[in-house]
Amino acid sequence: MTDATTDTNDGMALAADGTPLKRRLAQALFRSKLRALGLVTPLLLLIFFAFLVPILVFLTRGIHNDTFEVHMPSVSVELGQWDTTSEPTEAMYAALAADLILAKETKTIGKVASRVNRELSGTRSLFTKSARKAKKLEAPFKESLVALNKKWGDIEVWKALTIASKSWTPAYLASAVDLKYNADGSFERKSEERRIHLKLFARTLEISVIVTVMGLLLGYPIAFLLSTLPARTSNLLLILVLLPFWTSLLVRTTAWIAMLQSQGVLNDLFVVFGLAADEDRFSLIYNKTGTLIAMTHILLPFMILPLYSVMKTIPPTYVRAAKSMGASDWTAFWRVYFPQSIPGIGAGGILVFILAISFYITPALVGGEDGTMISNFIDFHMRKSLNWSLAAAMGGVLLTIVLFLYYLYDKIVGIDNMKLG
Amino acid sequence: MIKSLLLGAAAGAIIASSAMAAEITVVSWGGAYTMSQVEAYHKPWIAKTGNTILSEDYSGGLAEVKSQVEAGNVTWDLVDVELSDAIRGCDEGLLEVIDPSILPAGADGTPALEDFLPGSITECAIPTIVWTTIFAYDTSKIANGPTTIGDFFDTSKFPGKRGMRKGPKSNLEMALAADGVAAADIYDVLGTPEGVDRAFAKLDTIKDDTVWWEAGAQPPQLLADGEVAMTTAYNGRIFNAVAAEDKPFAIVWDSQVYDLDLWVIPKGAPNKEAAMDFVAFSTATEQLAAQASYISYGPARKSSASLVGAYHTKPDLDMGPQMPTAPANFGTAIQNDFEFWADNQDELNERFNAWLAK
Numbered sequence: 197m198t199d200a201t202t203d204t205n206d207g208m209a210l211a212a213d214g215t216p217l218k219r220r221l222a223q224a225l226f227r228s229k230l231r232a233l234g235l236v237t238p239l240l241l242l243i244f245f246a247f248l249v250p251i252l253v254f255l256t257r258g259i260h261n262d263t264f265e266v267h268m269p270s271v272s273v274e275l276g277q278w279d280t281t282s283e284p285t286e287a288m289y290a291a292l293a294a295d296l297i298l299a300k301e302t303k304t305i306g307k308v309a310s311r312v313n314r315e316l317s318g319t320r321s322l323f324t325k326s327a328r329k330a331k332k333l334e335a336p337f338k339e340s341l342v343a344l345n346k347k348w349g350d351i352e353v354w355k356a357l358t359i360a361s362k363s364w365t366p367a368y369l370a371s372a373v374d375l376k377y378n379a380d381g382s383f384e385r386k387s388e389e390r391r392i393h394l395k396l397f398a399r400t401l402e403i404s405v406i407v408t409v410m411g412l413l414l415g416y417p418i419a420f421l422l423s424t425l426p427a428r429t430s431n432l433l434l435i436l437v438l439l440p441f442w443t444s445l446l447v448r449t450t451a452w453i454a455m456l457q458s459q460g461v462l463n464d465l466f467v468v469f470g471l472a473a474d475e476d477r478f479s480l481i482y483n484k485t486g487t488l489i490a491m492t493h494i495l496l497p498f499m500i501l502p503l504y505s506v507m508k509t510i511p512p513t514y515v516r517a518a519k520s521m522g523a524s525d526w527t528a529f530w531r532v533y534f535p536q537s538i539p540g541i542g543a544g545g546i547l548v549f550i551l552a553i554s555f556y557i558t559p560a561l562v563g564g565e566d567g568t569m570i571s572n573f574i575d576f577h578m579r580k581s582l583n584w585s586l587a588a589a590m591g592g593v594l595l596t597i598v599l600f601l602y603y604l605y606d607k608i609v610g611i612d613n614m615k616l617g
Numbered sequence: 618m619i620k621s622l623l624l625g626a627a628a629g630a631i632i633a634s635s636a637m638a639a640e641i642t643v644v645s646w647g648g649a650y651t652m653s654q655v656e657a658y659h660k661p662w663i664a665k666t667g668n669t670i671l672s673e674d675y676s677g678g679l680a681e682v683k684s685q686v687e688a689g690n691v692t693w694d695l696v697d698v699e700l701s702d703a704i705r706g707c708d709e710g711l712l713e714v715i716d717p718s719i720l721p722a723g724a725d726g727t728p729a730l731e732d733f734l735p736g737s738i739t740e741c742a743i744p745t746i747v748w749t750t751i752f753a754y755d756t757s758k759i760a761n762g763p764t765t766i767g768d769f770f771d772t773s774k775f776p777g778k779r780g781m782r783k784g785p786k787s788n789l790e791m792a793l794a795a796d797g798v799a800a801a802d803i804y805d806v807l808g809t810p811e812g813v814d815r816a817f818a819k820l821d822t823i824k825d826d827t828v829w830w831e832a833g834a835q836p837p838q839l840l841a842d843g844e845v846a847m848t849t850a851y852n853g854r855i856f857n858a859v860a861a862e863d864k865p866f867a868i869v870w871d872s873q874v875y876d877l878d879l880w881v882i883p884k885g886a887p888n889k890e891a892a893m894d895f896v897a898f899s900t901a902t903e904q905l906a907a908q909a910s911y912i913s914y915g916p917a918r919k920s921s922a923s924l925v926g927a928y929h930t931k932p933d934l935d936m937g938p939q940m941p942t943a944p945a946n947f948g949t950a951i952q953n954d955f956e957f958w959a960d961n962q963d964e965l966n967e968r969f970n971a972w973l974a975k
Contacts, residue, residue: 306708317964321956324708392971459843482828565783565829565973573970579680580784581966 258372258589262363263311267304268295272361275354280379284354289337292348296323296330314583315367316356322347355379368589373397393573393590397597400569403487403559404552410492411499411548412541419503419540424512434504441497449558452490456480456562482564490558495551499544506540542609546602553598570594639891640669644681645697647674648834649857653911654697656929658899661907665898668891676832679706682883686711691885694892698742700877701955701962707741713882714741719893723920724902732902732918734877742879743900744917746908749875749941749950750787753855754847755840757865766872769847770795770819772826777846780839783829785969786958787849787874790951792819794872804954813965817972829973840866856913856939860928870946876953877917913939 209217265272270291278288299305309323326344333340341348358379359367367377374391375383385391418437422430440448455461458477466472480486510533518528556571563572570590577587605611643659645651651672659670673693675681679702685691698706706712717738720729730738737744752769754762763775770792772779781788790803796819798806806812828845830836836850837858852873858864880896882889898904905916906924913936916922922942928934937943941950 303708303710306705306710309708310705313960314963318960320960390967390971392967392974395974457842457844560831568974576970579676579678581963582678582680582683583963 254584254588255592255595256588257585258368258592259366260364261311261368261585263307264357264360265363267299267302267308268292268361269298271295271357275358275361278354278358280355280358284338284351286336286338288354289341289348290335293330293333293337293341296327296333300327300330310582312356312360314586315359316352319347319353319356322353368585369592371586372589372593393570396568396570396573397593399566400553400571400594401597403484403491403567403569404549406488407491407495407552408499408545408549410488411496412545414492415496415499415503415544416537416541419500419507422500422504423507423510437497437500440493445494445557446561448494449490449561452486452493452562453481456486456489481562482567484563484567486562486564487559487567487569490562491552491555494558495548498547498551502543502547503537503540506543507537510536542605546605549601550598554594638667638669639888640671641694641888641891641895642671642673642692643695643697643895644673644675644693646677646833648854649861649912650833650853650914653908653914654899656911657904657908658895661904662895662898666891666894668895670895678702679711682706682711682881683709686884689885691883691887693883694886694888695895696881696883697745697878698881700737700739700742700744700879700953701958703739703742703879703881704955705959706881707739711884712741713884713886713889715743715880715882715893715896717743719897721897721901723918724924725920727920732920734917734919737877737879737917739879742881743896744877744879745900745905746878746917747875747915747941748878749852749873750782750791750849751852751855751868751870751873751941752791752847752849753836753840753866753868755843755865756867758843759846762867763847763869764871765869766791766795769849769869770823772823775846777826778844779823779827780830780836780845780848780850781827782849783831783973785965786962787953788820788969789813789816789965790874790953791849791872792816794949794951795819800872800949800951803951804957808957808961813968817968820972837864837866840864852939852941853912853914860913860931860934870941870948870950872949872951873941873946874951874953875941876955878914909936909940913941915940915942 211217211220271288271294274285274288274291278284296305299308305324305327309320312323313320322345326341326348329344333344347353355378359365359377365377370377370383371386372393374386374394376386377383422433422437424430425433453460457463458479458481460481462480463472463477466478467474472478480489514532514536515528518532519525523531553569554571555569556575559567559569560572560575563569571594574587574590574594577583577590602611643654645654651674655672659672662668663670675696677699679698682693682696683706685693703712707714717730720738720743722728723732733744734747752763752766756762759775759777763769768775769779789807793803793806793812793816794800796815807816828839828848830839830848833851833854836848837854839845839848840850841858841864852868855866855868859866880900882892882896886892900917902918902920902924905918906921906926908914909916909921909925910927910929916925922937922940925936925940928936938945941947
C-alpha cells in the first residue's frame with residue numbers, strides 16, 4: 197500500500213481501460229469470492245440454524261433457568277429484596293402462599309418443586325404437599341404456613357428459594373466444577389463425599405491422552421507399512437483397516453465384551469496357557485482397562501487414515517538419498533522421514549483426541565465405575581435426572597476445555613501444520 | 618322399510634368404524650416384557666377395535682416425554698413408566714389426567730377403585746403390574762445357595778462377584794435390610810444422614826466385588842456368562858431366563874423391593890381417545906391375568922389373582938408362586954417409597970455417583 201501511494205501514476209501498472217491493475221484485480225477477486233460465498237451459503241445457513249443456534253440455546257440453560265421466577269412471580273420479587281440472614285417477613289410468606297395457589301392451578305408446582313429440590317434435598321414434597329392445601333391458608337401466613345409444615349420456618353429453605361429465584365445463576369457452572377453456590381453469593385467447595393466432576397474431567401483427559409498415544413504407537417507402523425507396500429497389497433490391507441470402521445460402534449464394543457470378559461476368549465486363552473489361574477482371572481473389562489482397549493481399537497482408523505495419506509506423499513527417494521550419504525536406518529528415519537510425517541501425526545492426534553474426549557457409548561458399556569467419562573454424566577443428567585441445566589453447564593465446561601486445548605495446540609504445533617489428506 | 622334401515626345402520630357402522638380406526642404408539646421396556654403386553658393387551662384390543670398399534674421400546678425415564686411435550690411434537694400415545702416417574706410427570710404437567718371412571722369393574726364385580734392395589738391409581742396413571750427387584754444366583758455353580766439378603770453381602774460365605782444396578786434406588790434399601798433394619802423401618806432410617814452413611818458403609822463391604830449393570834437384560838446375561846456369582850435383577854427377567862431358556866437360576870425373595878408399572882399418556886398425545894380406550898381395556902381383570910401367563914409380574918388388580926394360570930408354553934408351570942405378591946415371597950418385601958425417592962433422589966444420586974467414582 198505504501199508503495200502505491202508514494203509512487204507516481206507512471207510507476208503503477210494500469211489495466212486496458214486505465215484503472216490501476218491492483219484495483220481491477222481486487223474487483224475481480226471480490227466478485228469470484230461473492231460467487232463462492234453464494235455456493236456455500238446453504239451450508240453455512242444449515243450449520244448456523246441446525247448446529248450453532250441449538251448448541252448456544254442449550255448452553256445458555258447452563259447459566260439461565262427461569263422456572264422459579266416464571267411460576268412463582270410474587271415471592272421471587274420478595275426474595276430479591278431479602279438479605280438472606282434476617283427472619284423471613286410476613287410479606288414473603290403471603291407472596292409464597294399466593295404463588296403456591298397459582299402454581300397448583302397451573303399445574304406447574306412439580307417443576308418448581310424439582311427446581312428447589314436440587315438446591316435443598318427434601319423440599320420437593322414440601323412444595324407439592326403444601327400446594328395441595330394452599331387454598332386453606334389464611335393470614336397471618338407465616339403462622340399458617342409453619343403450622344402446615346414446620347420446614348417453612350427453616351431459614352435454609354428460604355435460602356434455597358433465594359438461589360432458585362435467580363434466573364441468571366452461576367450455580368450450575370459452580371456445581372459442574374464441584375463448587376457450591378450460596379444464597380449470599382459466595383462459593384465454597386462441596387463436601388468430600390459429593391465431589392465428583394473435577395475428578396471426572398481429569399479422568400476424561402487422561403483416558404483421551406492415553407488413547408491418542410496408544411493409537412499413535414499402534415497406527416504409525418501400520419500406516420508406514422500401508423504407504424510403502426505395492427498398491428495391490430496395500431489396498432487389501434487398507435480394506436482391513438476400514439472394515440471395522442464400517443461396522444457399527446455398538447457391535448464393535450459388544451465384541452470387545454465377548455473378548456475381554458472374565459469368561460471371555462482372552463481370559464480362556466490365558467487359563468489354557470497357564471498365564472492365569474481359573475478362579476483368579478484378569479479383570480479386563482468393566483473398568484478403565486476395558487475402556488482404553490475398546491476406545492483405542494475403535495478410534496484407530498481415525499489415526500491411521502490421516503497418517504497414511506501424509507506418508508503416501510513422502511517421496512521414498514529422500515530416505516534413500518539420506519542413506520546413500522551414510523545415514524544409518526534410524527538416522528534416516530528420525531531426521532528425514534519422521535519430520536515429514538508430523539502433519540499426519542498432528543491431524544490424527546487431534547482427531548482421535550477430540551473424538552475420544554466426548555466418547556460415551558463405549559465407556560457406558562465397558563467402563564464399569566472407574567472407566568466412565570464426563571460425557572456419561574452429561575448423558576445421565578440429560579436422560580435420568582432431567583437436570584438439563586447442569587448437563588448444559590458440564591457440556592459448556594467440556595467445550596471450553598476442548599477449545600482451550602485447541603488454542604494451545606495452535607500455539608505450540610500450529611494448526612496450519614496439520615494435514616488431513 | 619326395515620331392510621333399508623338395517624342397510625343404513627350397517628353403512629353407518631362401517632363409516633363409524635373406519636373413522637375410528639386409529640394407530641396408537643405404545644411405548645414400553647422391550648424384550649420379554651413388551652412381548653407379554655403384546656400377547657395379553659395389544660392383540661385382543663386390535664381384534665376388538667380394528668385399531669392398530671405401533672410398539673416402541675425405550676429404557677425408562679421421562680426424558681423423551683419431557684422433550685416431546687416441551688417441543689410440542691408429541692408422537693407417543695401411551696408410555697409404560699415406574700411409579701416415581703408417573704408422579705413426577707404428573708406434577709410437572711407432562712401427562713394427561715386419566716379419569717378412573719373409565720376403568721371397568723373387576724370380573725367379580727368389585728368396583729375398579731377398590732379392585733386395584735391400595736393407593737396405586739394416581740391422577741395421571743393407571744397401574745398394570747407389580748414388579749420387583751430381587752437377587753438371583755446360578756444353582757449349577759453354588760450348591761447350597763444363599764437364602765437371605767445378608768448372604769448377598771457376605772463374600773466370605775459366598776465368594777464371587779456381585780451384580781447390582783448402577784444407581785442408589787433399591788440398593789440402599791437392600792443394604793440396610795442386610796444390615797439388620799426391618800422392612801417397615803427402612804425409609805425412616807434412610808431419611809437420616811446416619812442411615813445413609815450406614816447404607817453406604819454396607820455397600821462399601823462389597824464395592825470391590827461388584828459389577829454394575831444398567832439395562833434389565835444385563836443381569837441374566839452376567840449370570841449366564843459366569844461374570845457374577847449373584848446379582849440383583851428384575852424378577853421377570855430371571856423368570857424368563859429360567860422358563861424360556863431353561864437356565865438354572867434361582868430367585869431369593871428375601872427383602873425384595875417392589876414397585877409398580879403404570880400407563881401414562883403424554884400431554885397432547887395425538888390419539889388420546891384411543892389411548893384412553895386401550896388403558897381401560899388392558900387393565901381389565903382378564904387382560905392383567907392373561908399377561909401373567911407370559912411373565913412373572915403380579916397383576917395390579919386383586920381380582921386377577923385367582924385367574925392367573927400356567928406359563929404359556931409350559932402347562933405344568935403354575936404362575937401363581939412365581940408372582941412377587943405370592944404369600945411365600947412377600948413376607949419381607951419392601952415397598953419402594955416414591956415420595957422418599959422424589960425428595961431425595963437428586964442428592965442420593967449425586968452421592969452414589971461420587972461414591973462409585975471414588
